[in-house]
Amino acid sequence: MTKPPKRPLTLRDVSEASGVSEMTVSRVLRNKGDVSEATRQRVQDAAKQLGYVPNKIAGALASQRVNLVAVIIPSLGNMVFPEVLSGISESLEGTDLQPVVGVTDYLPEKEEKVLFEMLSWRPSGVIIAGLEHSDASRAMLAQAGCPVVEIMDVDGDPVDSCVGISHRRAGRKMAEAIIEAGYKRIGFMGTKMPLDHRARKRFEGFTRTLAKAGIEIADQEFYLGGSALAKGREMTAAMMARTPNLDFLYYSNDMIGAGGLLWLLEQGIDVPGQIGLAGFNGVELLDGLPRQLATMDACRREVGQKAAQIIAARNRDPSYPPHEIVELSPTLALGQTLVRR
Amino acid sequence: MTKPPKRPLTLRDVSEASGVSEMTVSRVLRNKGDVSEATRQRVQDAAKQLGYVPNKIAGALASQRVNLVAVIIPSLGNMVFPEVLSGISESLEGTDLQPVVGVTDYLPEKEEKVLFEMLSWRPSGVIIAGLEHSDASRAMLAQAGCPVVEIMDVDGDPVDSCVGISHRRAGRKMAEAIIEAGYKRIGFMGTKMPLDHRARKRFEGFTRTLAKAGIEIADQEFYLGGSALAKGREMTAAMMARTPNLDFLYYSNDMIGAGGLLWLLEQGIDVPGQIGLAGFNGVELLDGLPRQLATMDACRREVGQKAAQIIAARNRDPSYPPHEIVELSPTLALGQTLVRR
DNA sequence: TTGAAAGCGCTAACAT
């Protein structure tokens, strides 16, 4: 090891230390072009010796290529998005592409800012959650000059490519399952809507399907922030007090569903005998609950994988067609809380 | 909006569109230097009209400044790290710095790779979890040429600055509380150690303190992967079958603790009457459990905030002293599962 | 207040 340098090392330093031209040093460090084994060794030794770290900024500017994929998601606290991320990382593993994450907190203005920020690094691709964006954001995406994949949702009009599930259909399928099982007095709990378009679409698909069967939501409640598990408890307690004759509770996510389930069991309420339950997402957490909560898997990992594959493929092969739309099918898991009655 | 460009727009395009020199356009876009209100308007209109997004790569190369802070953490699936991240984002909000996240999966080799990758973008600072790094990683950090803050842990020898709690002390404090409450037959459950130094240190602090009081861990079990809640259940079931006379269970994280708690309650076991429990982290999730699990807060958000503040301060003021060490004090929450017996 | 020139550290393209 050498002593801390005042000035960051450059290719030139390695060149001088190894007695090889900058160009050849560059070739060695990128494994590009033919270099004799001897010089390769010399260069690598010199680079390691000095502790040289290449300057990607200069490299990117010169080569007009940046191996970054911008990934823009609403939140990291949700568990859903980390799973999407790991799908993305997985698919990008073999390539030289690297994901860079930006978080919007479900705020369109912040999405705009984050997107602008990321595009100004000229990434090789953009993966962005949702199909709803501000006009400015859509314009930026359209002009980005790189593949764009909108994920998690297919109910809408993508700028370019798109990978996800239909949340309307997911809501519908759940409603159908509930109707078919014979439940009639249904309560709904979820996040406040305007922020979360996918939850809203599920709710729409759900209520419409119920309506067609002549059923109306008997009670509903929406929350914002806080511990989802605790919120699930509270909302369930409140709703059961307000509307005691409910026979089913549909939660817009598994976490509040789990909270509700725990509360109901504690009250000695028979689940699913007296009341049925369902959530949404298929989070791993559920495996540890006293009852297996009915849920619907949102294919989070697969969404991430496929989206990243599209980006990678289009970077590899510019003739790969844009505007690809991939709709994945969420699977319904009835668990132990949605049974025929 | 204009039609999709083949070539990304440059300052030159804005310059031509507005009839102002590139230099002045640059000044407007960065709010730097004096520009007359008239030209400022012209330029901004032109830029927006064209949909110009500045090229940060070129900007960074020219200015030798990059407004990115590299944040390197072991995992996103843990809930712990997203909280640290939000602390970081929060502190960086006012500045022009932006966090960029890299994930190591607790693997030193991957840490090395991620670190190298991030340093090659010449960030304005590095925030990295833990004090244990490979020699190569330490060397890179030492040579990084930017402030480095190691976080989450203070039991060790930081390269530069450091913000965190003492996990040894945390383990000790928990042991003291348990001893003082009168528990004697103690079981431990946690992740497999070598991967997670902080969990290991807590365990060490814990067992040593017990040892001093003449108590030895009566049973222990370690897990790897899977749903933590479910693992907590399984391990607890296995341990209670194997060593039925335990009177306390210490879990290395709240999630497995929650799983254990749920299982015990289901079995009709009296918590904390028959057996006491404690976890670690103070995760929000716990608010929704049937009993408030004893735990110890790791100050995750505060750690992130403080670390980012240090980076920001040192960027603002180069004379800000390096090698700052900040030890935060975790607070013990006895909840309802650690009571005097 | 504005503009012109130089160059950041690399790599593409072309020699040799």
Add this chain to the structure above:
DNA sequence: ATGTTAGCGCTTTCAA
């Protein structure tokens, strides 16, 4: 297999 030259798109510095 290796070296040379000319930028990449900005910002710094200096001049007007």
